[in-house]
Amino acid sequence: MKVSVVYALPSEQVWLPVEVGEQDTVLTAIHNSKILEMFPAIALDKQKVGIFGKVTSLDARLKNGDRVEIYRPLIWQPDDEEDDDD
Template sequence: MSATFSVEVCYALPDAQTLIAIDVPAGATVQQAIDASGILRKHPEIDLSKQKVGIYGKVKPLDAPLADHDRVEIYRPLIVDPKMARQRRVDKTRREGSIEGRKWLSKDSR
């Protein structure tokens, strides 16, 4: 009998998360775990040729080997560049009369 690993395959949408626990043979890859989990049938919108995958938040190639208790994550494409989103929040906060989120007290409100 060959050794097996327990791994989880995870895909998160804005309103729901799919987490599938499976056993894979020792030496299995990220791709093999994704295929064995059936997550691609449940979420046909996943396109592994365009979307990144990783293990515990670190991007990995599909042929990366797995270890026992790894969590394989399938990442959705970013809608907005994180740096740009932060700059928009800062600009909005400044327009509202504060600097980096700290409201300054006016002389009248003390």
């Protein structure tokens, strides 16, 4: 069956079609896509994954047409605060 694996950085996005078996999981699709070779900084033990925008586990079973998403960590940094005391 056909699924896709997607990952997006601010400067680059990839959408990789992948063939998987009927009983395969999110993790299988990620490995079959070779995306971990393209982006070695991906840390599946720390980053969340999902299917069509819904967070799921690496051992979730796939359905034909699923889009597996690897989410980047969200890191908020405050803007530089200026002193506006006039």
